[in-house]
Amino acid sequence: MAVVTEEPKAGFRLGMLIYDTRYRSITIQIVVLFLVMLGAAWLIDNLLRNLAALGRGIDFGFLWNRAGYDINQTLVEYTNDSTHARATLVGLLNTLLIAFLGCVAATVLGVIAGVLRLSKNWVVARLMTVYVEIFRNIPLLLWILMIYTVFTEALPAPNAFRGENPAASMALFDTVAFTNRYTAIPWLVFDRSLGWLQLGPIWLNLDFTAIIVALVGGFLINRAILKRATRIQEATGVRPTTWWQSLLALFGPIIVLKFALGTHFDYPSLQGFNFTGGLQVSNSLVALWLALTLYTAAFIAEIVRAGINAISRGQSEAAFALGLRPGRTMSLIILPQAMRVIIPPLISQYLNLTKNSSLAIAVGYMDLRGTLGGITLNQTGRGLEAMLLLMLIYLIISLTISSAMNVYNQSVKLKER
Amino acid sequence: MNTSTSTFVRTEMLPQQAPPITEAGAVKWLRENLFSSVLNTILTILGVAAVAYLVMHIAPWLSRSVWNANTLSECRQIITERYGEGATGACWAVIRERWPQYLFGFYPSHLYWRPVLAFVLLCVAVAPVLFDKLPRKMLWFSLVYPAVGFWLLWGGSVWVPVMALAGFAIGYAAARIVKPLAGTIIATIAAVLAPVLWWLFLAGPAADAMQSILPVALQAVRSREFGGFVLAFTIGFTGIAFSLPLGIMLALGRQSDMFIVNKLSVGFIEFIRGVPLITLLFTASLLLNYFLPPGTDFDIILRVIIMVVLFAAAYIAEVVRGGLAALPRGQYEAADALGLDYWKAQRLIIMPQALKISIPGIVSTFIGLFKDTTLVVFVGLLDPLKGITDAVRASTDWKGIYWEPYIFVGTIFFVFCFAMSRYSMYLEGKLKTDHR
Structure with missing residues (x-):
């Protein structure tokens, strides 16, 4: 504080401080910086003294020790002989998995609910209002716990599906089995698999990579085709027929891939007391995914509704006056403008969903918080290091999502001159 | 102009007719809001079906509520006796039995009046902040409430919250004293610095001293x-x-x-x-x-x-x-x-x-x-x-x-x-x- 009492003395008159804002702001900044550094120094000094008293330093070496615990659901190969770093990676991938699944489903559901809430249909609009209000005003943790509890307590055990006259039966034309331990769903198998590719510590499944490449490639080719058609239309006035090219581009690669890899669905079936075949998704993942989706979708519905409401009626009236049909009005006039309003809050909802996925701890889904911030932390006693790493990873995820979305936001922003 | 070519001229107005049945009243509302198109009709039917499904499943369960029971099995037994085998019903008895725990956790049960009083006073303190029609003088209580609420909830010596509040008075006093002597800026600094120093170094001993002179304390709750x-x-x-x-x-x-x-x-x-x-x-x-x-x-x-x-x-x-x-x-x-x-x-x-x-x-x-x-x-x-x-x-x-x-x-x-x-x-x- 010495700075404040000394500096004003140099030429201290009240009037001078009011008029010479540059002088005043530098004084304030120096004081703030001084206080912040003082606080930081105090904290670091305490930290060092505490660590010295405990007789240890900051050491991330524990990451390369044997983890020694099992994780029930892993996207990459993992055994309890793997390292803590590997367990962290498993947790990170599980976090990203639930975040991705949740964002996709919440967007779909949220957009539908938001549009329906604006519908002229009284019953549907009211229903959606009730849905949005109920889910927005009750803690997410309650939804996670309730859905999980209902799954584990109310659903039949796998062996209830046995016998001539079983107590439970599979849903959706005998393809999906909801049990109290897991949900068995059909899954893709490849007769002529491409196998795996090792990239450093990560094994890449080439089959799924090929499918993703085919989907994205088809989408990009289709866009190029449409662009070319628009160019020709603008040059000559005649739009070439493109629908068969589009169909070929979108679905051709996938169909070729299907026959090349011998892809087909493997359905779950009961063998003894358990289901085999297909994919068994743990109930913690399903419950977490459902709860995150329903909860976040309620917020997204409000964002979508606000976005569409923000576009003045004059825009759609002008479009109708130009002779555009309602569908074209929506896609050419309303949505592009509404997107500008919708995207920024939508990004923060995606971020919220990703951060909320750390509630997985309540249902025992092993995400980043469960592996690195849970068992690893407790086993090694390296609380400081584990929490620092955990925060850093979450921070990186958040900043990556928000910067990626900001790039998109820039591209749709109103181009002002 | 002779009479044979003259056109018909209406000399009196016809009585006003009622609007078509589809353009008035409930029918019009239904047509416009529920059945304006095929898609809308489908949505309406789906919506009504969903509501009906939910009501049909929840209403019987709610109507068979049991409020007086000591265990879940007793509760289920009562439902079976009243409504027959296989009937399900809500067992709110759990809320009734665990009500204190839900409200207070493990707060000592003979001290329940304190959180209750704190909550009532909270309502009084918050009301003038929320609604400006209430007398403005009540805001003084809102300002003091944090100390009151703290004392009621955690208990302990009354002098701790009092001395904490005194910090604000000291800040105000410092500002009033310094301002005529050294100007606004110094007065502001004094108004911030004095309470901080008070809280850091003097408030604790002062509270202890006052407690030994005039002991007023509630039972402390951890x-x-x-x-x-x-x-x-x-x-x-x-x-x-x-x-x-x-x-x-x-x-x-x-x-x-x-x-x-x-x-x-x-x-x-x-x-x-x-x-x-x-x-x-x-x-x-x-x-x-x-x-x-x-x-x-x-x-x-x-x-x-x-x-x-x-x-x-x-x-x-x-x-x-x-x-x-x-x-x-x-x-x-x-x-x-x-x-x-x-x-x-x-x-x-x-x-x-x-x-x-x-x-x-x-x-x-x-x-x-x-x-x-x-x-x-x-x-x-x-x-x-x-x-x-x-x-x-x-x-x-x-x-x-x-x-x-x-x-x-x-x-x-x-x-x-x-x-x-x-x-x-x-x-x-x-x-x-x-x-x-």
Whole structure:
């Protein structure tokens, strides 16, 4: 504080401080910086003294020790002989998995609910209002716990599906089995698999990579085709027929891939007391995914509704006056403008969903918080290091999502001159 | 003109006819709102079917509620006796039996009157803040309430909160004394510095001294004994009260031209918004001891409140920043032209408008904060949602019950959060000054 009492003395008159804002702001900044550094120094000094008293330093070496615990659901190969770093990676991938699944489903559901809430249909609009209000005003943790509890307590055990006259039966034309331990769903198998590719510590499944490449490639080719058609239309006035090219581009690669890899669905079936075949998704993942989706979708519905409401009626009236049909009005006039309003809050909802996925701890889904911030932390006693790493990873995820979305936001922003 | 070619001329008006049946009354409403197109008709039918399905499943269950039973099996037995074999019904008896636990956690049962009184006084303190029709003098009680509420909830010597409040009086007095001697700026510094020094070095001994002279104390309750909705409300309301001013300061910092202040605010806001609240709470419970002088023991509820306040403040800062950005530049320029200094401009011109714009965002942050109080269960506090419900579900009497506790807790959260969102709409309507 010495700075404040000394500096004003140099030429201290009240009037001078009011008029010479540059002088005043530098004084304030120096004081703030001084206080912040003082606080930081105090904290670091305490930290060092505490660590010295405990007789240890900051050491991330524990990451390369044997983890020694099992994780029930892993996207990459993992055994309890793997390292803590590997367990962290498993947790990170599980976090990203639930975040991705949740964002996709919440967007779909949220957009539908938001549009329906604006519908002229009284019953549907009211229903959606009730849905949005109920889910927005009750803690997410309650939804996670309730859905999980209902799954584990109310659903039949796998062996209830046995016998001539079983107590439970599979849903959706005998393809999906909801049990109290897991949900068995059909899954893709490849007769002529491409196998795996090792990239450093990560094994890449080439089959799924090929499918993703085919989907994205088809989408990009289709866009190029449409662009070319628009160019020709603008040059000559005649739009070439493109629908068969589009169909070929979108679905051709996938169909070729299907026959090349011998892809087909493997359905779950009961063998003894358990289901085999297909994919068994743990109930913690399903419950977490459902709860995150329903909860976040309620917020997204409000964002979508606000976005569409923000576009003045004059825009759609002008479009109708130009002779555009309602569908074209929506896609050419309303949505592009509404997107500008919708995207920024939508990004923060995606971020919220990703951060909320750390509630997985309540249902025992092993995400980043469960592996690195849970068992690893407790086993090694390296609380400081584990929490620092955990925060850093979450921070990186958040900043990556928000910067990626900001790039998109820039591209749709109103181009002002 | 002869009569044979003259045209018909009506000399009297026909009586007015009723509109077509499809264009009036309920039929018109139905046609326009429910059956205007094929898609709409399908949606209506689906919607009605969904409602009917839900009602048909929930209504019988609710109508067979049992309020008096001591265990779940007893409850089920009563339902079977009354409604026959295989009937299911709601067993609200669990709420009735565990009601004190849901409200107070493990708060000593002979002291239940204290949180109840604190809650009643909270309502009195909050009312003049929410509704400006009430007498303005009541605001004085609102200002004193934090100390009163603290004393009622935690107990202990009355002199601790009194001495804490005295800090504000000392700050005010310092400002009044110094101002004629050394001017406004020094007076402001004195008004900040004097209370801080008081709280750090003198308040504790002063409270001890007064306690030995005039002992007035309530039985002390430890933070670990807090639980249930008392805990949720304590954290929620303290968080709300403190996060708004801090959030506004952060927003101003982020808007500031001063490089260091700006970067510090941005760094803080982005860091807090980038990590989940759970990790912050864990930091508070596990790591805070590393950063405090060796041997310090820091109250767990206070730690949690600090983290919740910091978390909510970062979000409020972003909301308020949006409100500040939405103001036309002309408002700032007009304030400058009137010769107002920075704080006066903020207080009289900028903030009233910016805060008005940000009301919905601020209130939804508050709602989020209140809902997030349930997360304290992960640092070992007994929140009503998971902490108490897990304890109930783990007891032999109520093993296997799940719908009723969750519905009960959910309803209470819904009531308070919904009330907050309605209040924000009321406030928006009241403050609306445009003439559209």
